[in-house]
Amino acid sequence: RGITCDLKSTEGRALFAGLATGARIVIESFAPGRFAELGLDEIVRDAIVVSITPYGQDGPLARVPGSDLEVTAASGSLWLAGEEGRPPLRTAQPQSPYWSGMYGALGALVALQSSVAQRVDVSAQAAMTTVHPPAPVWWDIAREEHGRTGPFLLGRSNVGSRFRNLWACADGFVSLAIQGGPIGRHPGRMLAEWMAERGAVPAVIAAIDWTIFDNSTLSQAQVDDLEAAIAPFLRSLTKAEFFDGVVKRKMLGYPVSDASDSLADPQLRARDFWRTLSPAEGLPPMPFPGGFALFDGERPAVRRPAPGVGEHNAEIYRECGVSSGELERLRAAGVV
The missing domain is CATH 3.40.50.10540 (Crotonobetainyl-coa:carnitine coa-transferase; domain 1)
Structure with a gap:
């Protein structure tokens, strides 16, 4: 909730003291030293x-x-x-x-x-x-x-070669890393099989024995040849086709989602991530991100939109025992 309070005034500090009494946590973002200069340190000492x-x-x-x-x-x-x-x-x-x-x-x-x-x-x-x-x-x-x-990965080569991690696809970009060793054997074989299903496998890909493939020793020229063979295949796929394919084949890869992709993402929707809320009075409801986690299976609700300046003055000060007449006087005096 949002209120206003002139902390430079004696009455304003008194109002703050009433609000802060009994508070376990106070969050402030004044310039360093300003909180103490206003005499607020003593109020929140506990x-x-x-x-x-x-x-x-x-x-x-x-x-x-x-x-x-x-x-x-x-x-x-x-x-x-x-x-x-x-x-x-x-x-x-x-x-x-x-x-x-x-x-x-x-x-x-x-x-x-x-x-x-x-x-x-x-x-x-x-x-x-x-x-x-x-x-x-x-x-x-x-x-x-x-x-x-940029689109390249660090730490994939012992000889200074660079490996691409972001690739253009038919409607955006996808993330895919060419790797060797235990982590890369299955994805590499699956990529070759996938390319075969959609047409011919380029010779440079067909020649790879993925059980012994070691990307860390490839020269930059060898990496460039590999990537030149893979790039047209990825450009032929949409983000959805790519992701369906990597999930089906248990590969490592993911589409680079934009805002519209996130809003439509079936995983987020299955977990009821998006909350619907009107951002202001008179405006239609809109989707907003929900809480980052589920607590006992429930996602915390977004209770209200962001407050306006002083929007809840009457509500909060009334809870602190300030009468409507006193609040009007404080407003006229510029305290709130």
Whole structure:
């Protein structure tokens, strides 16, 4: 629910104290130090306080403001997103609020296990650094910088060859990795059989003995020949045809889903993932993502849309014992 409260005023802080009394968890996102400057630390001294800021409560960047773009860039994760040899790319939907919020929730749950009030300090920069955890570790150990790989995989070759993981198909893209060893034997054989069912098997594929195939030693020229033989086959399939085929053959592969694919996904629908809710009064119901997990077989309901600014002032302050007349006076004074 959403309320307004001027915490710079004495009456506003008194209202906040009434709301916070007895609260186990208080979440705030003021600039570092501002919470204490407003005199709120004492009010919530017995509560778990979760502070979520761009760079954390201390350090040289603590008081530097930052949007999702700055935080993602500072974390190093932006550097790794995009095509090789081209500028890095940010995702269309900001990610740092979700990652820092997730860590804030986790920190609060951990803090609940203590009998002593805890202060949970979440840095969005640190949260986003964990998006690609191997990169800083790789640099620390080997002094090698991970770069943007685009549609290619890392770690599949001992001689520096690159293997494609994203392929064009008839209506989008699919993910498929050519691998050797125990993990690649069955998918490799199934791919060759599948290609035979739909036409001739290219000679470079037919010549492979998948029981001894070792992708890690292939030269880049050999990899390119393999991929040139596979690419036309995948381009002939739709995402649905590809996925039906890999499931039927117990292969490793998945279509690259867009938003419409996710909404229609039969697995999500079978688990009743989507919730229907009107986003605002007067608007028709729309599908929204539901809770991330089932609890005793039930998915938590989305109880209401995101609140408007001050939408629930009357409702919440009434619960705190503020009369309608007093609330009107506070509104006129700019306190709420």
